[in-house]
Amino acid sequence: MSNKRKLLNDIFVDKVVPKLKTNRKSSPLLTNFEKWSDKRKKLLFENELALLRSGISDFGLEKNIFAKLLSSPIRCERMAWSRSPADLLMQVKINSIKASNALSNKKFELISGIGNLKGSKNAYLVNSEKLLSKKGLSHEGWIMSILTASSLHSIDLQDILIDNKKLVAGYREQLESSIIAGLENVAKNLISRDHSVVLSFDE
Amino acid sequence: MDSVPSIRILTKNAVITSKYTLLKNHSKYYMPNHNLKDIDEDTVVKMYYRRFIRLRPLISRTRMVKETYTSYIRYKFKIENYQLKRKLVTGIEEQRPLIPTLQKSLEFIIKSVSFIPETKTIKFKIARDNTICRQVLKNLLTVEYQKENFIEKRSKGSELYQLLRVDFNHLVNSNNNLKFTSQLKVFNDFDMCLILMNETIGTRL
Numbered sequence: 001m002s003n004k005r006k007l008l009n010d011i012f013v014d015k016v017v018p019k020l021k022t023n024r025k026s027s028p029l030l031t032n033f034e035k036w037s038d039k040r041k042k043l044l045f046e047n048e049l050a051l052l053r054s055g056i057s058d059f060g061l062e063k064n065i066f067a068k069l070l071s072s073p074i075r076c077e078r079m080a081w082s083r084s085p086a087d088l089l090m091q092v093k094i095n096s097i098k099a100s101n102a103l104s105n106k107k108f109e110l111i112s113g114i115g116n117l118k119g120s121k122n123a124y125l126v127n128s129e130k131l132l133s134k135k136g137l138s139h140e141g142w143i144m145s146i147l148t149a150s151s152l153h154s155i156d157l158q159d160i161l162i163d164n165k166k167l168v169a170g171y172r173e174q175l176e177s178s179i180i181a182g183l184e185n186v187a188k189n190l191i192s193r194d195h196s197v198v199l200s201f202d203e
Numbered sequence: 204m205d206s207v208p209s210i211r212i213l214t215k216n217a218v219i220t221s222k223y224t225l226l227k228n229h230s231k232y233y234m235p236n237h238n239l240k241d242i243d244e245d246t247v248v249k250m251y252y253r254r255f256i257r258l259r260p261l262i263s264r265t266r267m268v269k270e271t272y273t274s275y276i277r278y279k280f281k282i283e284n285y286q287l288k289r290k291l292v293t294g295i296e297e298q299r300p301l302i303p304t305l306q307k308s309l310e311f312i313i314k315s316v317s318f319i320p321e322t323k324t325i326k327f328k329i330a331r332d333n334t335i336c337r338q339v340l341k342n343l344l345t346v347e348y349q350k351e352n353f354i355e356k357r358s359k360g361s362e363l364y365q366l367l368r369v370d371f372n373h374l375v376n377s378n379n380n381l382k383f384t385s386q387l388k389v390f391n392d393f394d395m396c397l398i399l400m401n402e403t404i405g406t407r408l
Contacts, residue, residue, distance in 0.1 A: 034217035037224045041261045042318040043232070044218060044225035048327045051317065054233065056310050058328065059404050061335040066400035070393075071338035074345055080386035082349055085342050088392045127385045 079127040089125035090171060225318055232257055232313060239302065251305045252280050261316040262340075271348045282368065285407060291374040292398045304407040311406050315340045339400075343408065346393050353386060 029036065045051045061067040072087035212219040217226050232254055239247050255276045262272045279285075286298055315336040319327050354363045366372045366387075373387040374394060401408055 031214060032216070033212060033214050034219060034224045034226065037212075037217075037219045038264075039219060039222065039224045040264055041224045041226060042316050043229050043261065043313065044227055045317055045319050047319060048329050051319065051329055054229070056314055056317070058332050059311070059314070059336070061332050061339075061404070064400065064403055066396050066403060067335055067339060069396050070342055070400060071335045072342075073338075074342055077385075077389055080389055082353075082386050082389050083345055084389045084393060088389075088396065127388055 075125045077125055077127050086125060089127065092126050092167070223318060226261075229313075232309075234306065234309070244301070247302060248280070248305070251309060252276070254309055255280075255312065258312055258316060262312075262344075267348070268344060271344050271351070274351070275344065275347050278368070279407070284369070288371050288374065288394070289398055289401075291371055292395050293402060299405075304401075304405060307404065308406045308408055311336055311404075311408065312340065339408075343397070346390070350390060 034041075045054070059067075061071075069087045070085055072085045074083050075086040075089060076082070077084050077089050210219075210221050216228050217224055219225070234250060234254065256273070259269055259272055263269055290296055314333045317333050319330045319333070321327060321330055350367055354367060357363060367390065371394075373391050397408060400406075
């Protein structure tokens with residue numbers, strides 16, 4: 001008993017308002033309604049074949065590392081207050097330190113965001129690494145902006161252990177280990193075909 | 204559960220749904236089929252420029268984005284020394300033939316404004332590719348807008364314009380203590396990534 005009817009080839013909807021019928025002598029407002037419809041305009045292709053026939057091919061961007069980097073959602077970078085794709089920036093989170101491990105009486109520390117999936121509220125993105133390790137850099141500026149922008153207003157600046165070197169070194173370590181793990185994974189699952197080029201590495 | 208009925212209005216040139224206006228006739232956005240090698244290069248470049256500008260209403264409805272797109276296209280066609288940029292990032296000196304890269308770039312933009320109807324059961328692989336094109340274009344225009352704002356607001360004279368648009372000094376890995384290093388590093392990363400993507404898919408974005 002469904003009211004489903006075929007629209008654009010295979011799209012089904014529950015109800016369809018009857019088509020707007022136009023007379024031969026009707027006004028351009030009706031015949032060229034697309035000019036006044038005030039909706040986002042796109043080019044209609046019925047299916048994949050129609051696209052390919054027009055000469056538009058598949059660029060294979062799903063497997064293109066640069067395209068994936070550039071298409072990641074835009075996030076605001078806290079050092080320069082500028083906007084950039086998230087995958088080009090470094091993610092930093094505020095993690096609570098367990099009391100038994102504490103070397104100081106700080107309650108929180110800054111860690112990098114790789115592999116830490118929990119607590120998405122705490123994550124804010126900072127610019128690339130070299131600038132973080134500079135001596136003359138006042139880190140308090142961007143820490144403050146992270147705190148004010150975050151929902152954790154209750155955390156004081158004094159409660160956070162900020163160690164730039166540790167942060168940068170930890171981040172570097174995590175990056176390197178994830179790259180090595182990825183390469184090892186590729187090496188395990190390698191199916192060698194004729195004319196294939198394999199890049200290997202030594203530890 | 205579906206209380207709002209879906210609307211579809213058909214006209215001669217388009218299908219209008221509740222979300223989009225889908226244009227059926229795309230011929231003015233493509234290049235003509237006959238052999239372009241018979242025409243001189245300047246005319247062909249102008250033909251491409253016209254098609255890029257014709258796609259402007261499809262990029263976005265907001266004026267700000269459309270203006271960013273227009274100034275981006277104008278800059279690319281009239282002012283940018285793409286070969287210099289490419290050389291600073293990749294080190295390659297030989298030029299690529301121009302027309303194929305323009306064709307690929309036009310295809311990229313067309314993909315980002317295309318619509319293929321998909322349902323829960325029928326999915327097209329190329330639709331995912333088009334979505335990535337759209338996201339890259341959106342991010343590209345966002346960063347372009349950032350650059351324009353940055354040049355306009357922080358520049359004493361045309362210092363930053365020279366840096367970002369003419370010399371591309373931000374792409375050079377030098378240890379100079381430039382001002383605004385963190386902002387320039389963000390632009391550096393983005394531009395490098397974009398040029399490397401261009402190398403892999405043959406575009407000139």
